[in-house]
Amino acid sequence: MGMLHLLGVGEVPKDQGKALQHFKASAEQNHPPAQVAIAKMYLDQNEIIIATRYFELAARQGHVEAFYYLAELNHKGIGRERSCGIAAAYYKIVAERVESMHSTLADANAAWKEGLFTEAMVGYMMAAEQGYEAGQANVAWLIDQSTCHSTYGVLISAQNQGRQVILQFLNKPRNHEADNMALIYWTRSARQANVDSLVKMGDWYLYGYGLPAPDPVKAAACYLAAAEGMSALAMWNLGWCHENGIGVEQDFHLAKRYYDMAALTNSEAQLPVQLALIKLRIRSFYNKITHGKVNSIGTDDYAVKIEDNPKWSFAQAFKDIWRKWTEGDLNDVGGQNPQQDVEDYLADGYIPPDPDYEEFDEDFVESLILIALCGAIALLLWWRNMRQVRFQREQRLANNEQNANAVDAAAPPAELEENRGLFPDPNDAENPEFARWIGGAPII
Numbered sequence: 001m002g003m004l005h006l007l008g009v010g011e012v013p014k015d016q017g018k019a020l021q022h023f024k025a026s027a028e029q030n031h032p033p034a035q036v037a038i039a040k041m042y043l044d045q046n047e048i049i050i051a052t053r054y055f056e057l058a059a060r061q062g063h064v065e066a067f068y069y070l071a072e073l074n075h076k077g078i079g080r081e082r083s084c085g086i087a088a089a090y091y092k093i094v095a096e097r098v099e100s101m102h103s104t105l106a107d108a109n110a111a112w113k114e115g116l117f118t119e120a121m122v123g124y125m126m127a128a129e130q131g132y133e134a135g136q137a138n139v140a141w142l143i144d145q146s147t148c149h150s151t152y153g154v155l156i157s158a159q160n161q162g163r164q165v166i167l168q169f170l171n172k173p174r175n176h177e178a179d180n181m182a183l184i185y186w187t188r189s190a191r192q193a194n195v196d197s198l199v200k201m202g203d204w205y206l207y208g209y210g211l212p213a214p215d216p217v218k219a220a221a222c223y224l225a226a227a228e229g230m231s232a233l234a235m236w237n238l239g240w241c242h243e244n245g246i247g248v249e250q251d252f253h254l255a256k257r258y259y260d261m262a263a264l265t266n267s268e269a270q271l272p273v274q275l276a277l278i279k280l281r282i283r284s285f286y287n288k289i290t291h292g293k294v295n296s297i298g299t300d301d302y303a304v305k306i307e308d309n310p311k312w313s314f315a316q317a318f319k320d321i322w323r324k325w326t327e328g329d330l331n332d333v334g335g336q337n338p339q340q341d342v343e344d345y346l347a348d349g350y351i352p353p354d355p356d357y358e359e360f361d362e363d364f365v366e367s368l369i370l371i372a373l374c375g376a377i378a379l380l381l382w383w384r385n386m387r388q389v390r391f392q393r394e395q396r397l398a399n400n401e402q403n404a405n406a407v408d409a410a411a412p413p414a415e416l417e418e419n420r421g422l423f424p425d426p427n428d429a430e431n432p433e434f435a436r437w438i439g440g441a442p443i444i
Contacts, residue, residue, distance in 0.1 A: 002026065002037065016041065027054070032063035039069065048079030064097045096132060103127050105135060117142070128185060133192040140185035140197065143178050180210030190222075195229040198222050202237060206246070220247030227258070232266035235259075236273065243280055251295045252284040 002022030008014025020041060026034035039054035052073065058066035071090030074083045108123025121142055127135030183204045189197035202222030208214035220241050226234030239258030242251045256277065263273040284297045 002034065006037070006041075027057075030061065032058040032061045032066065036063060036065050036069070039066070043069075048073075052079060062097075064094055067093045067097070092131065095130075103130065103132060103135075105132060108135070108138070117146075128188070133189050133194055136185045136189040136192070137194055137197050140182045140189060140200065143182040143185070144200070146178065176210060178210075179204070183210040193229075195226050195231045195234070198226040198229070199231055199234050199237070202226065202234070216241070216247030218247075227261070230265055232262045232269045235262035235265060236269060236276070239276070243276075243283070245294075252280060252287065253295050253298050255280055256284075256297050 002019045004010070004012040004019075006014070006016060006019035020038065023034045023038045023041070027038055035054045035058040039051040039058070042048075042051040042054070052070070055066045055069050055073075059070060067090050071087045071094065073079060074090065075087035076082070104123040104126045108120045108127065111119035111123060121139065124135045124138040124142065128139050129135075183201070186197045186200045186204060190201050199222070202219040204210060205215045205222060206219035220238065223234045223238040223241065227238055235258045238248075239255045239262065241247050242249070242258060243255035244250065259273045259276055259280070262269045281297065284294075286292075287294050288296045
């Protein structure tokens with residue numbers, strides 16, 4: 001109905017207002033074409049911000065036309081700063097989503113299934129030159145399979161023809177030109193965020209395929225970048241590099257850490273990791289008892305234990321309370337219709353955070369709790385010390401008072417002098433005038 005009112009088809013009158021109402025009713029049910037239609041109507045009215053919101057909503061559901069309009073807006077700098085990088089990313093998505101119209105990937109896949117190696121290679125190379133990451137990775141893989149030492153077809157023929165074929169094949173040298181071409185396509189694919197291609201780049205640099213000489217430093221750098229993309233194989237290779245000091249500093253401790261990470265990332269890596277750890281522990285023990293210069297395995301090994309019921313802690317409790325508060329604030333937004341308000345937030349480009357992956361500094365809270373406990377202990381010790389000092393002072397005063405009383409009790413009582421007033425003491429030897437005074441003689 002919205003399209004009928006928008007175009008005025010048949011007897012339906014052309015009315016953009018009614019068309020917009022129908023489009024909004026459909027967009028509320030997450031219908032991407034309706035969201036794109038609303039965005040284009042707002043774009044015609046020069047409402048760039050509202051149009052961009054609806055284009056982004058449709059793009060989240062994979063609508064190709066929405067990606068195209070977003071690419072155009074970023075490329076021409078309409079309503080925002082011009083960004084060729086973002087525009088190229090959107091254009092690439094559009095091109096790869098319409099590959100069935102002009103790409104040779106489908107024909108190449110069909111040729112490969114039929115066993116037509118040459119036709120598949122040509123199709124993948126054409127797609128690779130068009131910029132398709134899948135085509136670039138497939139070309140490199142086919143070149144690798146044509147020159148590697150473990151192709152499936154050769155193994156089948158070896159089973160039929162005997163051991164001599166295997167020896168002949170293993171002694172066959174690699175083709176330098178083919179390896180160089182494979183490295184080019186591995187590199188192109190890796191630049192489009194293919195982690196497996198990045199690992200293969202590391203292998204090529206490590207063994208020097210297609211290069212004048214091996215480059216272990218670049219190989220380790222490729223493995224490190226792929227490990228950051230959660231590649232278990234890259235983690236295992238990086239652990240091997242640290243164990244043997246190839247491209248990086250030899251460090252048994254870091255080697256064990258990367259081995260553990262590989263085992264945790266992919267369960268299929270458990271067996272090779274355990275075998276590698278046995279050898280690594282033996283080498284680390286020998287290095288330790290012989291006082292070698294290599295860093296041995298320490299006590300703070302990288303280990304992550306997954307527990308169904310994690311232990312309670314102050315930080316976890318505070319994190320749960322914070323999560324409930326934030327969820328409560330989100331549910332209370334808008335009052336009567338919280339769901340509609342959440343959709344409005346989504347239209348504004350706001351994506352609610354996942355509670356399971358909220359960033360929360362647990363170490364900071366635990367540090368505050370430890371500081372508070374240390375302060376409380378210090379306050380108790382100070383109060384106890386002050387009580388002891390006061391008790392000792394009171395004891396000292398009490399002892400001094402008792403000693404003074406004992407001294408006063410032991411001393412003889414002092415004789416009281418007779419108060420004779422104006423008359424001198426007749427027994428005073430220092431007063432010779434007394435006798436003359438008695439006789440009535442004047443006292444000179």
